[in-house]
Amino acid sequence: MSQQSKERPDRNSVSRRKLLLGAGAGLGVTLAGVPFLTSSASAASAKDGSWCNPAQGYFPDGGHYGAPRGGVGHAGQDVTNSVGTALYAAAAGKVIRLGEGVLTGRTGNGLVISHGGGVYTYYGHLNAFRVKLNATVSAGQRIGDMGATGNVTGPHLHFETHSGGLGDTSDPVDFLSARGVALSGGWPAIDPGAGGETVKTIQYLMTQRGYELVADGDYGSTSQAAVKKFQKEKGLVDDAQVGPKTWPVLVYTLTGGDGNHVKGLQVALNKHSAGLRVDGDFGSVTEEAVRAYQGVNRLVVDGEAGPKTWEALVG
Numbered sequence: 261m262s263q264q265s266k267e268r269p270d271r272n273s274v275s276r277r278k279l280l281l282g283a284g285a286g287l288g289v290t291l292a293g294v295p296f297l298t299s300s301a302s303a304a305s306a307k308d309g310s311w312c313n314p315a316q317g318y319f320p321d322g323g324h325y326g327a328p329r330g331g332v333g334h335a336g337q338d339v340t341n342s343v344g345t346a347l348y349a350a351a352a353g354k355v356i357r358l359g360e361g362v363l364t365g366r367t368g369n370g371l372v373i374s375h376g377g378g379v380y381t382y383y384g385h386l387n388a389f390r391v392k393l394n395a396t397v398s399a400g401q402r403i404g405d406m407g408a409t410g411n412v413t414g415p416h417l418h419f420e421t422h423s424g425g426l427g428d429t430s431d432p433v434d435f436l437s438a439r440g441v442a443l444s445g446g447w448p449a450i451d452p453g454a455g456g457e458t459v460k461t462i463q464y465l466m467t468q469r470g471y472e473l474v475a476d477g478d479y480g481s482t483s484q485a486a487v488k489k490f491q492k493e494k495g496l497v498d499d500a501q502v503g504p505k506t507w508p509v510l511v512y513t514l515t516g517g518d519g520n521h522v523k524g525l526q527v528a529l530n531k532h533s534a535g536l537r538v539d540g541d542f543g544s545v546t547e548e549a550v551r552a553y554q555g556v557n558r559l560v561v562d563g564e565a566g567p568k569t570w571e572a573l574v575g
């Protein structure tokens with residue numbers, strides 16, 4: 261982290277301020293009165309790949325956090341799409357509430373995931389659940405279908421982030437942005453030191469690009485050095501952050517074939533519950549998984565893993 265701070269002082273100080281504003285209450289014990297974060301606190305703000313976008317869609321007018329709702333502020337951010345759109349766990353955790361009206365003042369089918377450390381996410385107005393109460397879920401696992409249950413004017417996901425215990429809501433857009441994720445869609449930002457399935461996808465794609473890496477899901481110094489070289493080669497800022505500028509030149513448009521890029525795709529599909537064997541072969545099973553993913557995320561269903569599909573998959 262210290263190396264990173266030296267390299268990008270501006271970016272880091274911005275994200276730190278954002279964290280203090282966005283999640284200060286939630287992490288008050290560790291953050292209160294600390295102008296520069298300790299290592300444990302900065303870990304909470306890292307764009308470390310542990311968070312992801314819960315739903316593809318758009319922000320409807322008046323659906324923002326804090327919007328007036330009969331005297332109280334809207335507790336979440338609405339994401340609109342059609343009934344049946346896939347909903348994913350925004351991070352790993354445990355489903356601690358599931359059913360109708362599981363939080364005071366919220367209507368329709370909803371569920372709460374506890375992520376530990378006093379952090380919770382809430383998903384409202386579901387048409388269907390795809391997990392059970394007390395289930396342990398991974399980031400990107402499908403947990404339900406978008407719906408219009410409860411007091412709504414149309415189908416959407418009502419998404420909340422609670423960062424200082426259940427009931428202490430924050431703006432979900434800021435909350436996810438501080439963690440490298442654009443709520444409702446967009447390329448994520450993955451920082452050095454990140455870990456997990458999206459890092460594996462990056463490593464497979466880098467290997468296909470000629471920078472042979474072990475796909476261990478650990479964005480350590482070897483992978484960082486390779487990404488910096490790749491960024492330089494492509495005329496990008498070589499900061500090792502895999503963000504909105506790096507992703508589009510890193511991914512491949514895939515309709516078949518085999519190789520490490522296909523393995524990267526299969527890992528990304530598996531993050532969203534596809535259950536594929538990561539064999540690097542873009543056969544009919546993988547194509548079917550791409551089509552299924554496109555269908556439930558309202559993308560063009562053509563079985564081709566192009567930039568839009570990749571963006572949704574890794575976002």
Ligand SMILES: [Zn+2]
Nearest residue numbers: 336337338418
């Ligand atoms: Zn709402």
